[in-house]
Amino acid sequence: MELWFSEYQTKNVKLSFRVTDVIYTKQSEYQYISVFDTEDFGRVLALDDTVMLTTKDEFIYHEMISHIPLLTHGNAAKVLVIGGGDGGTVREILKHPVKEINLVEIDHEVIETSKKYFPAVSCGLSDPRVKIFCEDGIEFVKKHSGYDVIIIDSTDPIGPAVGLFSSQFYKNVFEALNDDGIMVAQTETPILFGDLIKRIYTDMSATFPYTNLYSAVIPTYPGAFWTFTMGSKSINPISQEISDIPFLETKYYSRELHKSYFVLPPFVKDIISK
Amino acid sequence: MELWFSEYQTKNVKLSFRVTDVIYTKQSEYQYISVFDTEDFGRVLALDDTVMLTTKDEFIYHEMISHIPLLTHGNAAKVLVIGGGDGGTVREILKHPVKEINLVEIDHEVIETSKKYFPAVSCGLSDPRVKIFCEDGIEFVKKHSGYDVIIIDSTDPIGPAVGLFSSQFYKNVFEALNDDGIMVAQTETPILFGDLIKRIYTDMSATFPYTNLYSAVIPTYPGAFWTFTMGSKSINPISQEISDIPFLETKYYSRELHKSYFVLPPFVKDIISK
Amino acid sequence: MELWFSEYQTKNVKLSFRVTDVIYTKQSEYQYISVFDTEDFGRVLALDDTVMLTTKDEFIYHEMISHIPLLTHGNAAKVLVIGGGDGGTVREILKHPVKEINLVEIDHEVIETSKKYFPAVSCGLSDPRVKIFCEDGIEFVKKHSGYDVIIIDSTDPIGPAVGLFSSQFYKNVFEALNDDGIMVAQTETPILFGDLIKRIYTDMSATFPYTNLYSAVIPTYPGAFWTFTMGSKSINPISQEISDIPFLETKYYSRELHKSYFVLPPFVKDIISK
């Protein structure tokens, strides 16, 4: 059927998927949530017409935002996820021997939607180690602390998520972390948004002794070359030997490449160092 | 202006660019050639409505298809490029101390178009070391030999390029290579075309003692996670120490990662080993 | 939501509607049936991605294909509709004092779909005067006769409906009509398909003593300027006084314009007379 969903990845670039079925739509308090099935990328969750995940490639994002900081830390017991209401990041964190995960998702409708329509993504949300808070993550980090790893699994820096890309927020995250704590945030693509990446890197570097970018290819995100920016209070990711955890099953992340992920292509190095 | 070029990356996935100007169009003997300017990806060359290159991200493809086999070989004097009429691959090869490059492009209109509209890509085509043959690459390799490296810089395996993805062709390439020769071909994306990648890998492995995949993220190609498959007659890329060439300026390729490129994500390993 | 249905009105013209909900889709034996809600044109029925009707403008087509032949005839008792499984044409015919309507729709799934999802269109299908035959209309007219008016309410002349636009079919319809019988067929747009209209007019004229075109504007059909071609065995539509039937409620058809409808714009006259 000639029925297509399009994401305007920028005002001038559009990625479109042929839709076989519209499963669910809802205007929540915060955003327009839609779930639909596509021919080539399986089921898709979109928020305000921006693809959050497809069942075809979500493993890449969720593995890379989780395993890199957790394995770098090596001994995380308490983890905070801001955003990530679909549960994919939690699912990956639960592959590690953590004791407690706090998930702070502002929009409880995202959680309900994922539980109902993406069981293979949201499966970890009912684990007894997971506590869900439907609150604003910006406020949450001001009032909570003691985390080993904090993962900012947010939407793009427009609308409600803007505050999650601010210098002050990184300072608050720093305070909420334990002394060997590590934060990581999804930080968009250098193909299209070099200035944003430069600013985030600069801001995070002003607070964290160690700031490192790494990347992953996410076919359904703008520019596909996606970055994550990691701030570390005392552990240097480059020299850290990664811990040996049994049974870490992954489809994209490769332990052999753990340190290689931090080696940036020259054009990305240029962006953050200019 | 609401003027958009769309590539059907598959029947069910479409990538669209807002066009600011149409620079040139021509139905050549082999394909429909178009050149247009876009807002976010600069100037684009498309063949039969498939994006060949954008000035924004072409460096990734051209660096990765060239430097990996050339640095693995370490001492290539004579290089054959099949396809690649835009000249981007030749430009990268010329960063190495080669003595002769043969470019076999079936459609001379592609070469003319690139020379006229993509000077920064085609710049190496006038180098005295480059000999251009406007012929069918499939026939060419049956009649020529003595190459250190052969690069298959082709369009997708539909239409005229089908023969460039065949088992017999790989055998002919093997014969055309010197004893320590290396071939590489662009081999599409595992995100969408796992079966194709598996078949190519199997076919190339049947001929070459060493067959290795590596990948790069190419934002404007289908699936973005792009693979290259490399066949080597005697050099094992995994154990080979890469040579130290001065002045290899790159924007994507990183010498530090040379061996890491051959480490595949588990889901790609699964595809080629199942 | 950025969810759009597009109809390729030709290979080179596309009309797209923003979709708010997909109500129903089904691959029937004959075609792909889809029902969806749009922002501006209400609910839409599409067959093989071609818009059959929208609740916003269906009244125009259904009134014009029915009232012109029926009022021209003036005393129709038995009416045959070929195609028209949605029931819109039947609904309009039932505004006249007819005794029997035969509806011959090849695809019973169209009837079921309309009954379920378009009650205001299909409402007349359960009238006791209506007999529904799920058969091929081309065969049906060879075996049935005695009709005062035959209405060809078909899809476009591609695929199964091709035979409904043939010279032989018009001859068979002629035989199935009473001596003062009238047929009418929907016959596409002169804006885009002048040759087709010329051919239909020529073919119908070869069989019927009186052949007349009339038109209506149908916003959601290709070219919007839509024609109907009417063949009459003995009544001359131009000189016939139209009968006075009480209570003919219409939204587009205007009795004042009955004869004006047969006056064609010069460019359409040119098409059929050249």
Place this chain on the structure above:
Amino acid sequence: MELWFSEYQTKNVKLSFRVTDVIYTKQSEYQYISVFDTEDFGRVLALDDTVMLTTKDEFIYHEMISHIPLLTHGNAAKVLVIGGGDGGTVREILKHPVKEINLVEIDHEVIETSKKYFPAVSCGLSDPRVKIFCEDGIEFVKKHSGYDVIIIDSTDPIGPAVGLFSSQFYKNVFEALNDDGIMVAQTETPILFGDLIKRIYTDMSATFPYTNLYSAVIPTYPGAFWTFTMGSKSINPISQEISDIPFLETKYYSRELHKSYFVLPPFVKDIISK
């Protein structure tokens, strides 16, 4: 080539044309002017991505906005056109024995563009009877008078053209007309913009003794069913016998239908009378 121009006819309806060539684009002081060739509708002039004319169907609009008021008036010597910089309306007016045409087009770039790229449309602009004023039509009518017919050949009622759809403007036009003067304005489609048509009709009726709507089918305008609203100071269009001018060659307008054009479909009558 998969190169498409799309007009958002509303936020939720889009008409797209496959483009074969982009001929000219320019950001003028007032609007973005584009000229491009399409497969099925010939050359297109668009202002701010809204189709002004296609060489395929422009005759319909230009004939209907001109001949109806001029033939109703019967003896127009001095005619004012506001907007209409492409020249199509002037071309049609020149088929009548007028003495003077004033064309008031705010954007001289539209005139230059049409002269250069649409010779068959702009051909009349160099006629000695035509005086061109590159001014704001709203101001112009306050300062000029003595017209027999005034034609408002404007863009849609957004942006600079808003004032051309106001009650005060109609009053000023009334003053600028001779005692038997007639104005006409293009007034959009009742399929999508019933409220607008109702308001225009009400406003014009408050000033003019005779106000009449008529329509034409314009395939490339939103809704296709296009209206024109005509205000007359003393001539009643319904009872007026139209004059007999030799050699009025038209392709859409039909003198036989002159009075029929003022008979509205019931659904349009409902809109303006409710």
